[in-house]
Amino acid sequence: MTPPGTRPSTPPAPFPTGAQYEITAGEVSAVVCEIGATLRTLTVGDHHLVHGFGADEVIDKACRGQQLLPWPNRIRDGRWTWQDVEQQLPLSEPERGTAIHGLVRWVAWDLVDHGLDQVTQRLVLRPQHGWPGTLEITLTHRVDRTGLTVELLVTNPSEVDVPFGYGVHPYLSVGEDRIDEVELQLPAGAYLTVDDRLLPISVEPVDADHDLRTPRLVDDLSLDTAFTQLESEAGRWEVRLRKGERHTTLWADDVFGWLQVFTGEPTRQWGLAVEPMTCGPDAFNPGPTHDDLIVLRPRGRFAGSWGITGA
Template sequence: MQDSRTGRQLTLRHGAHEAVVVELGAALRSYTAGGRAVIDGFAAQDPVTGGRGQILVPWPNRIRDGRYVWEGRELQLPLTEPAAGNAIHGLLRWVPWRVAEEGADRAVLDVELRPQPGYPFHLGVRAEYALGGHGLEVAVTARNLGPDPAPYGFGQHPYVMAGTASVDEAVLTLPARTRLVTDGRGLPVAAEPVAGTEYDLRAPRAVGALRLDTPFGDLERDADGRAVVRLAHPSGALGTDVWLGPGADWVQLYTGDTLPPGERRRAVAVEPMTCPPDAFRSGTGLVGLAPGAHHTVRWGITPWGR
């Protein structure tokens, strides 16, 4: 299917699972399981709003003033969040990716990120989506095609649902020991333990009136090395897990309170990230990608119950 806004629509199916990936930004447009909406996506004919399903490369989240220093060189990115004076969510959200492979339950898209003002580095980026009996797995690989080391970070922006009309009713579990306190520009100013605060979600808890646009770190992982964020229906009968593989050491949760009125608090954006906001300036979690080197991160969505 061809759509003038988001390009080709790649439909993946496996049993009762169906996901759609689009050419524009290699974004995850929709995911259903047994007819239930697993993510709050967007229609084929609609523009992408709120970063829904988008891949955030070569940095997730925000960079203060769009300005950073890399290997002694001062660099200035375009301010793509002008009201807050930030560069936000990377450089590949609004470019078409090439469909490299397309199968019944798997799709691979790739793109070259050419040197440009503020990011004079050359990357090749590949996104693989695979749908199976345990849900959707995503692998994103960046390779440095240029002659110089490049700063790099990854994130992605799915809005997760668990069969409730609003997130207030949903039950959230987040295995994070630390959160970053942010200022009015969404930039971190301090780190603090979640213990004893309303941000301690290590035990299941209804979202209620909690407003989140919050980075979390120090994630607890299972025996497979995965950190699992769970959004469940209050009945406990169904829910959606987002797992973060090794290297995805940070996660941003966003309850959508600043979205347009009809879109607010319908879902929780669970954003796997390799680094926190402003990592190009702080260096926290930032990957220095050497010439010829590559970096891969894996994450996925597992719907469960009926």
Template structure:
């Protein structure tokens, strides 16, 4: 008999020096990232399903689609309601399927998956994600190829839970590169009004706000590089009281970021997800910042985690 397979499939470990990351076969999710045994992302057991979307790749849309309904070129589409309590479709189509491992070396692993034609999604996409470790940290590269015969509108995001080592989440400081916030309906977490500039204590997220007492499930927009950044990357961070922590950087196409404070992350308690997204919630309906990919063309973007 074969050994039982974990709930998330094979566990794909990569290393570089003292750095280590673990990626799951199911969902191609980041399950662990640590350096010298110090954790820089929240983790969970190989036999557990990812709690609260941990590490997930969100493709071909991040966040929510209201009622699972949207329209493509005049044709009504109906997605499965994967968030039934709020009557939404949430976080794309590939979180719970096995991906194909196409490369697994010492410090790099690459996985591919197909988004097939199905109810609510009438165009085929081929997507890949590559995780790579080097002296600077973890780099994650995404590609999406349009295999269909017409232009595809889509969005993507990821759902990591970065952490500043062993420090308690409530003792840490969150910094965001965002300049606006998207008001949402508190019942269904769908856009209620257009984005607005950060106001009041929301502006503290720009320079750094302590996470103690902060409760968020919030989409922030206007995420952009600082003018003096030589690499022109969007940079968010979580920092411990000594000033050390983890930076989540991303290409400028990730102009949105969802921040979610989990109250009961397994084995951890309070945790914070920083989710870079190319578009806001319900973008398949609003069209805001959707990527449009012509037949036969490929899109690529990167993000990463850098301890400091």
């Protein structure tokens, strides 16, 4: 019997990633998870537009479909300084001695609304070890007959400035067995050179290996690379993948000034990770990516959107 004044508890979802929120419109269907607001699947008919994973699986190191907040990519040694106070984050990538991909990937997000074609989730990120700020994050996944749109709103409910960055980690698919078969086009005029820990050295104009503004086969090209100077049209840029009659496009608003592309080493079978980011690696520290760090003033807000289409 439930004690007076209390509500019966809801049993937790039986899946490793919590509740599964399916959304559909015509032939387009997606599943978003309670844990991490993770995009688990996206299909058009029988075609998978992302390399997802099963409802009974735990998300692996590949970070498939995960949301990356309050920073994408890496922070050197997990160490950064904010308002003259040194912060030390746990080293979530110990092999490189970095803090990687934020703090919200394994957290249960609250459900705000779930309809036939959209799901909205919310998370309040509170201060914790190495992270001094409060952010309220609202994320909506919406499908229509053309594909998926994801809308992000981040607000600062506190009375102090809070820095942050955002990224997302889908692996796109055009039905390939290996990404060598995929034709890739992306709109970047510059890329980030990095050291052996994949931490920033300098931003350089794209060279022969990194100039993908004209479509070309991935072939043996190996990338785990941040690109910038993204050429946009009508306020957004696009990355296009093609194999035969299949095609998949990721688009993002101009507020995403960076793009990480990863060829899925060593197997090259997870698809091509195409990650829109508001800032580059190690943006919390002085260096070539620092200027793109977002700082939200008290009661400030940031909005952006990205999406995936294909057939």
